[in-house]
Amino acid sequence: MITGPANESRDPSAGLLRVVDVKTHFRTERGTVRAVDGVSFTLDRGRTLGIVGESGSGKSVLSRSIMGLLPGKNVVRGGHVFYEGIDIVGFDKHQMRHVWGSEMSMVFQDPMTSLNPVMKIGKQITESLHEHLKMDSQEAADTALALLSSVGIPEPAARLQEYPHQLSGGMRQRVVIAIALACGPKVLFADEPTTALDVTVQAQILNLLQQQQHERHMAMILVTHDLGVVAGRSHEIAVMYAGKVVEHAPTASLFANVRMPYTEALLSSIPRIENPSHTRLDVIGGRPPDLVSPPPGCGFAPRCKYAQPRCVQEPPPLIESEFPGHSYRCFYPVGTPANLEAYQRNITAGRSATGLPVEAPVTIGAGGRL
Amino acid sequence: MAGSGMEHLRNPNDVLLRVENLVMEFPVGKTGLKVHAVSDVSIDAKAGETLGLVGESGCGKSTTGKAMMQLPRPTSGRVLYAGTDLTKLSGPDLRKTRPEMQMIFQDPISSLNPRRRVSEIVSEPLWIWVNDRNPPGPKAVLARNLLYGVAGIWALLGVAAMLLGPAVLGEGAEIPARVTAFLQAAMEAAAVFAIAQMAGARNKKSPIVSLAYAALSLVRVLLLIAFGGGLTIWTGLIGGASLAAMLAAALVWSSRTEIKIMSDHIDAKVRKALEDVGIDPEAAWNRRPHEFSGGQCQRICIARSLVLDPKVIICDEPVSALDVSVQAQILNLLEDMKARYNLTLVFIAHDLAVVKNVSDRVAVMYLGKMCEVAPPDDLYANPAHPYTAALLSSIPVPDPRLKPTDENVLGGEIPSPIAPPSGCRFRTRCPRAQDMCAQVEPKMRQIGLGHYVACHFPLESTGPKPGAAQLAANRAAGGVAPQRVTMPKASGAQSF
Numbered sequence: 001m002i003t004g005p006a007n008e009s010r011d012p013s014a015g016l017l018r019v020v021d022v023k024t025h026f027r028t029e030r031g032t033v034r035a036v037d038g039v040s041f042t043l044d045r046g047r048t049l050g051i052v053g054e055s056g057s058g059k060s061v062l063s064r065s066i067m068g069l070l071p072g073k074n075v076v077r078g079g080h081v082f083y084e085g086i087d088i089v090g091f092d093k094h095q096m097r098h099v100w101g102s103e104m105s106m107v108f109q110d111p112m113t114s115l116n117p118v119m120k121i122g123k124q125i126t127e128s129l130h131e132h133l134k135m136d137s138q139e140a141a142d143t144a145l146a147l148l149s150s151v152g153i154p155e156p157a158a159r160l161q162e163y164p165h166q167l168s169g170g171m172r173q174r175v176v177i178a179i180a181l182a183c184g185p186k187v188l189f190a191d192e193p194t195t196a197l198d199v200t201v202q203a204q205i206l207n208l209l210q211q212q213q214h215e216r217h218m219a220m221i222l223v224t225h226d227l228g229v230v231a232g233r234s235h236e237i238a239v240m241y242a243g244k245v246v247e248h249a250p251t252a253s254l255f256a257n258v259r260m261p262y263t264e265a266l267l268s269s270i271p272r273i274e275n276p277s278h279t280r281l282d283v284i285g286g287r288p289p290d291l292v293s294p295p296p297g298c299g300f301a302p303r304c305k306y307a308q309p310r311c312v313q314e315p316p317p318l319i320e321s322e323f324p325g326h327s328y329r330c331f332y333p334v335g336t337p338a339n340l341e342a343y344q345r346n347i348t349a350g351r352s353a354t355g356l357p358v359e360a361p362v363t364i365g366a367g368g369r370l
Numbered sequence: 371m372a373g374s375g376m377e378h379l380r381n382p383n384d385v386l387l388r389v390e391n392l393v394m395e396f397p398v399g400k401t402g403l404k405v406h407a408v409s410d411v412s413i414d415a416k417a418g419e420t421l422g423l424v425g426e427s428g429c430g431k432s433t434t435g436k437a438m439m440q441l442p443r444p445t446s447g448r449v450l451y452a453g454t455d456l457t458k459l460s461g462p463d464l465r466k467t468r469p470e471m472q473m474i475f476q477d478p479i480s481s482l483n484p485r486r487r488v489s490e491i492v493s494e495p496l497w498i499w500v501n502d503r504n505p506p507g508p509k510a511v512l513a514r515n516l517l518y519g520v521a522g523i524w525a526l527l528g529v530a531a532m533l534l535g536p537a538v539l540g541e542g543a544e545i546p547a548r549v550t551a552f553l554q555a556a557m558e559a560a561a562v563f564a565i566a567q568m569a570g571a572r573n574k575k576s577p578i579v580s581l582a583y584a585a586l587s588l589v590r591v592l593l594l595i596a597f598g599g600g601l602t603i604w605t606g607l608i609g610g611a612s613l614a615a616m617l618a619a620a621l622v623w624s625s626r627t628e629i630k631i632m633s634d635h636i637d638a639k640v641r642k643a644l645e646d647v648g649i650d651p652e653a654a655w656n657r658r659p660h661e662f663s664g665g666q667c668q669r670i671c672i673a674r675s676l677v678l679d680p681k682v683i684i685c686d687e688p689v690s691a692l693d694v695s696v697q698a699q700i701l702n703l704l705e706d707m708k709a710r711y712n713l714t715l716v717f718i719a720h721d722l723a724v725v726k727n728v729s730d731r732v733a734v735m736y737l738g739k740m741c742e743v744a745p746p747d748d749l750y751a752n753p754a755h756p757y758t759a760a761l762l763s764s765i766p767v768p769d770p771r772l773k774p775t776d777e778n779v780l781g782g783e784i785p786s787p788i789a790p791p792s793g794c795r796f797r798t799r800c801p802r803a804q805d806m807c808a809q810v811e812p813k814m815r816q817i818g819l820g821h822y823v824a825c826h827f828p829l830e831s832t833g834p835k836p837g838a839a840q841l842a843a844n845r846a847a848g849g850v851a852p853q854r855v856t857m858p859k860a861s862g863a864q865s866f
Contacts, residue, residue, distance in 0.1 A: 203764035228766030
């Protein structure tokens, strides 16, 4: 259990993890990079939040920021992270040590670089058991063995004596998961846990994470660039773009009632297995905005086919939709009359308010092969 | 899977690229063991077709792609490109096929030299391969041939002067005999060289342009000596020297003009290639790779491979390092370029949805063997090989209505290619494996139109093909959610 400053009051109704307006800015030679710019969400035990976005959208920085895993210099942090009602943003390294491992832990993308190549696997697992749970050697060794078998590693006793390079990528990632689970965290961050893995192994690892989450009743934050990965495995999804959450919704509602044009574009750019081959993919033209000097309006406006003059002038706030828990940042949300009107205007003009060429959609069947 | 055989190959006369019984083995240190990266794989691709190679890491798909390029040469087997066996070609002959076959690699940033400018990166292949298919334009050819012609006449004049000079001037002893002999030899050599150059100018394939220019300069120097020598006899030393200097200046000027014409021609081609892949040539010209995003770097890589007008491009995981939105741009671009440049593509990837999107024919590989070859829509609707079905069911589908389950997920991992399993190589992970699979290696056999499988117990076709249209209709109606591909388990399945 962690201890916070005495004047902190604990609010049991606040949820396990409450993130309020978190900002993470990096000071660089070019200026301040607004990597994460005001993100809020609440997460309870047993729930999974999927954070989805392109490279550079700030999704990894967000998870590192919540866990306090940021470099010490040239970082400006803002907002609050309430863990069991205590704001951990102000915690120093020593206080965070009580949070890392036993309360929150993280599974990183590349299992080769997140394991120590010159340390035996057994030692890497028992390290945190000694440190956080004060176990003696025998107890730690037994726990490590149990952990390795629970993550589905064959011959766990032999593996304890091996080095990371002796294992395959999938097995290494299982070891990383075992280390992350060792001290029984209540929140597990998985930052692109399967991006470095094969598709068959990816399915195994995702299933393992899900199964462990159920068994341990953890909260899980699954960070990925692949909407397919989170679609069937999360309770809610936050779509990030240019440091902001642009759409946040329960998973089913997000896919059924897409509101944010960016989410819509992201979904339609994925090649679908059920589509015939040579189906023309919808692309999102352009690039995400420079986070040093983000545009005054909506960050997605320059790439958005619905963009109107208003989108360029003022940033859209997070708007609650008619669906429970579903919010988005758009003045002309998809699936509304305002959106249809905006689209029609842009088609007539041949371009959006930001100059993006907009053409009338091609009827299905004609857009296939070139 | 894990099958051999050539049943699925088509008539050699119809295909542009044909790989037969390809074997690629790599020694493991000095242990005498071998990594069986690719074992007896055969595949072909028609002109204008996109062949998709798909499988897990370590299945040999990239090795197969590289072996097609002879990078390195395969341990055994044949790679036929337009009827020529590339494995039998000598170094220089193989080099001549290089402009026809190009590669695009997985990591666009590391496959571009960070210290070179974009213009240099994209133009380099052209400077290496100034050949028939990239003629330098009629003006340049005229200028060059004129130059060779004049050079030849000068050489002949020089020879004539040397031979006739003494007769005209009498036996004057102004020039030492050694110098005369040297000049005569030099003139003869120069004349022969110049004539050879003239004859070869039209169809010469100079592998390295700079070398050709060095040779040309040598000829010109020799000509100068010859002409200067011949003139000296007639006009005296000073007149000869001044004439030679004038001549030298003229020759330097003409060479520079020629290089300029060549360089303008190459720049124009580079500009066109960059424009075709959606990069603004003016903005990109003097910039270096680090100034571009991953997707733009991949576009530059594609421009570099297109600039030689290749026939075949082998794309080795070209979108695996890219974001989904950028991936869509690059996939569309490859389709456009395929149409515009009449390309045949070999598309290697581990993502079946991506492979399906671009391919005309898909080959599924596992541990160095071919499992299944089929047209993409048929393969995805009716996978016959248990491995194909497992791969299909492990694709994360962006649809929350399809809950991922454990039941279809392939257990275990790919076995070591140093000691691959006997018989069918997939049997150790196959839910349908029987005793027979350990003993007999399955051969490729036809099970449908253009659909071949190497399996003793292939999956039954699941009735009428669901087809994309039907699935799309289901979706549009908001009714039945599309079904995941299921892998029925054989009743007598044994584990090994």
